[in-house]
Amino acid sequence: MGTATPALLIPALVSSLVATLAMITPARAEPCTGSTGGGGRFATCFDLGNRLSVTAGSDGVGGAIALRHVIGFDDEPDLVWKLEHVVADATHGSWQERFSGALYRGRFLRHTRHGHIVLPLGTPRKVFLPFDIGGLVEAGTVRWAGNGDAAQTLRIGVVKTAALFDFARTRSFQRRFAIGPVARWDVDVDRGTGSLGAVDEHAVSLFSTVMADLHLASKTGVLSANVRIEAGTVWHSDTGWVPEAVAEASVERIVLAVNDRPIALVLGLKYETATEEAIARVGARVVLFHRTDARVNLRPLRTAVR
Amino acid sequence: MSGFRMRRSKSGAISVAIAALGIGLPAFAVADDLPPLMDHDSPVLCARDKEGQLWRIQCNPATKICLYAANNELDESGNRVKSLERARECAMDMAVDREKLEAAGFKMVSGRPDVPFGWTRDERGRVFQVNFDLKRRMYFGAAYTPKKILENPLESSRTSIDFGLLIFHLKSDGETPTVHRFRFVEGQVHLEPFSAELVIAHYDVSRRFLDPLLRITTFVGQPQRHDLKLNLGLWTEAGGLEIHRTSAGYSQLWKHATAQVTLDLWQSPILDSFIRLRTGIGLEGQRDEVNGYRSGLTASSALEMDFVLDPNGFHNFRLELAHEVPRYFVPVNSTSNYSQRLRAKVQYEAIVLAINDQPLTLKLAAGGEKRDDIPGVPHQWAFVMDAGLRFSLWAPPRPRS
Numbered sequence: 001m002g003t004a005t006p007a008l009l010i011p012a013l014v015s016s017l018v019a020t021l022a023m024i025t026p027a028r029a030e031p032c033t034g035s036t037g038g039g040g041r042f043a044t045c046f047d048l049g050n051r052l053s054v055t056a057g058s059d060g061v062g063g064a065i066a067l068r069h070v071i072g073f074d075d076e077p078d079l080v081w082k083l084e085h086v087v088a089d090a091t092h093g094s095w096q097e098r099f100s101g102a103l104y105r106g107r108f109l110r111h112t113r114h115g116h117i118v119l120p121l122g123t124p125r126k127v128f129l130p131f132d133i134g135g136l137v138e139a140g141t142v143r144w145a146g147n148g149d150a151a152q153t154l155r156i157g158v159v160k161t162a163a164l165f166d167f168a169r170t171r172s173f174q175r176r177f178a179i180g181p182v183a184r185w186d187v188d189v190d191r192g193t194g195s196l197g198a199v200d201e202h203a204v205s206l207f208s209t210v211m212a213d214l215h216l217a218s219k220t221g222v223l224s225a226n227v228r229i230e231a232g233t234v235w236h237s238d239t240g241w242v243p244e245a246v247a248e249a250s251v252e253r254i255v256l257a258v259n260d261r262p263i264a265l266v267l268g269l270k271y272e273t274a275t276e277e278a279i280a281r282v283g284a285r286v287v288l289f290h291r292t293d294a295r296v297n298l299r300p301l302r303t304a305v306r
Numbered sequence: 307m308s309g310f311r312m313r314r315s316k317s318g319a320i321s322v323a324i325a326a327l328g329i330g331l332p333a334f335a336v337a338d339d340l341p342p343l344m345d346h347d348s349p350v351l352c353a354r355d356k357e358g359q360l361w362r363i364q365c366n367p368a369t370k371i372c373l374y375a376a377n378n379e380l381d382e383s384g385n386r387v388k389s390l391e392r393a394r395e396c397a398m399d400m401a402v403d404r405e406k407l408e409a410a411g412f413k414m415v416s417g418r419p420d421v422p423f424g425w426t427r428d429e430r431g432r433v434f435q436v437n438f439d440l441k442r443r444m445y446f447g448a449a450y451t452p453k454k455i456l457e458n459p460l461e462s463s464r465t466s467i468d469f470g471l472l473i474f475h476l477k478s479d480g481e482t483p484t485v486h487r488f489r490f491v492e493g494q495v496h497l498e499p500f501s502a503e504l505v506i507a508h509y510d511v512s513r514r515f516l517d518p519l520l521r522i523t524t525f526v527g528q529p530q531r532h533d534l535k536l537n538l539g540l541w542t543e544a545g546g547l548e549i550h551r552t553s554a555g556y557s558q559l560w561k562h563a564t565a566q567v568t569l570d571l572w573q574s575p576i577l578d579s580f581i582r583l584r585t586g587i588g589l590e591g592q593r594d595e596v597n598g599y600r601s602g603l604t605a606s607s608a609l610e611m612d613f614v615l616d617p618n619g620f621h622n623f624r625l626e627l628a629h630e631v632p633r634y635f636v637p638v639n640s641t642s643n644y645s646q647r648l649r650a651k652v653q654y655e656a657i658v659l660a661i662n663d664q665p666l667t668l669k670l671a672a673g674g675e676k677r678d679d680i681p682g683v684p685h686q687w688a689f690v691m692d693a694g695l696r697f698s699l700w701a702p703p704r705p706r707s
Contacts, residue, residue, distance in 0.1 A: 073392075075391070075392045075393070075394075075422070076391040076392050076433070077389075077391070078388075078391060079391070108444075108699060110662055110663075110664065110699070112662060113388070114432070115661075115662050116432075116434065116661075116662060116663075117659055117660065117661050117662075126428050126432055126434050129661070129662070132662070133661055133662045133664055134699070135444060135446070135697075135699050137444070137471055139471060139491050158502075158504060159469055159471070159491060159493070159504075161446040161469050161471070163446070163697050183446055183448065183467045183469065185467070185495045185502065199549070199556050199558065202495075202500055202502070202549070202551075204467065204495050204497055204500075206448055206465050206466070206467050206497065207448045207467065235497050235498075237500045237551060
């Protein structure tokens, strides 16, 4: 049996040390991942835009599917399309005769480092702008408030669209301050007849209302707030042009998470001049399914092999 | 101007040689006299000058011209400010020998960096889109619509909105190129007097068949073959809605589903323009405040033209002449089971500017209609014209023909 010389031992020790180090996960801090004393991990950041949630509150019980994603371009890294979709957003007032829902709601913002207008007449010219642009789309919204009357009206929002000019100009979904003209077509249907064919009135905004849409969210997604104001004149088939305004604000604060699925406290306030109605609401939002925030690492901590 | 050499190694000699090239920032040309663009499909070389600045160089052996440009966007003062967008990768490890190039007859010319098809650059290297496919977009617009009815030329004016929430087509090439066209939630709403049209889903397909349906050979004189190509396709719509308000109240026409066979009389090489006939049948229901609800089967036919008039997609023209004959399951007013609807529409749309590469278009349209299925609407031709603006999202460059 031979004896190893120091010259041979040193490389062997180094390799052993390297192998051991490689098997230990470095205990570096991960900003969106908490850990318990026993090494268990939990999420501290949440993706608010990709989830199926149920909300129960003072205005009723409802749910929505939210999806959002970014489309980037390899050959133009400064350009991204930020796409947000909400599908089947519905709330039923269990203890009030109310229902509101939307089949589809989408917001598409094109963010680029340098916004611009191209004037294509003659030699194309480029004039730079300080905002991102995009659009908002809603199709198939339904709203009904019974108020205990025999005459009940169902308002169907056939389509709503808006051009958005986003002055927040961020690459992420964290901030938005968008302003733009709104076009929409709503149909009021007399629900008392039991037939959807009996139209009471049409209401059309011909880009004659303006929307201001503010969204702020914390980096972790634990706290988020939305403010939306729409004001202008709307044409009604019975009464002509009528000034209308809607203001709505909401705050969502995640207060706990079960199996890393967040449960949030939701506060909201809405005022409409058309109904002269101000509604405050408070509720709890439970996320049933969601996409784990990309910054969260829930893989279990590895231990050193000895 | 003395010669220069660019080598794979970063030797000082290379830097000196590049500096000697005299590549300075090109004097800014006036907008109407822009330097030539490099070809995006041909290789581009990159080389550094002695200050470490990167330049793009592209030589064309056919024209004996080498274009050079800064590998960055420039600010108003000519300073390099950011990386180029949508430029192809340049090869850094290639040798560029200016003396050899000039000895071989090449001329060094200030140029603009390359861009993909459908895009261009200004003199500072900033990229922007100049080719738009309005058949792939989401749009919404507003228009002014003065209406003229033959009996009452002083009918009130009105305004309108129109929208198309998603419009796109899918093209497959090959021996039998095929275009599938989709349109979702497209329509328009007119005020005073109120009318609205909406189609939830539209799908049609055009195909260019390789083999003729009929081959006719004539034997008078020299035998000759004559091919009769029938480029047949399909046209469908589901969830159509028309609402009209007349002196007799509201009328709602629900076009539940329509299917038609199409015959393309003419197709452009890339199938983006066509002239076609279509005919088929649909199921509809109509409700008004005089007759109540009635449903029926509707035979419909149309001549349709759709042209993209220029290679960059700036000018678009559409024409439609349609005839519909609904046959109701029960007679209307105990007189007849049939009604007639005749419709003509023509539309021209042109891009006037683009905001962040999203086009704003001017739409000019005219239409006429004659129908007897709506109580309160006189059975005579009524004409309408409108002019408005549309804002489109997406609208990528057209496919290269």
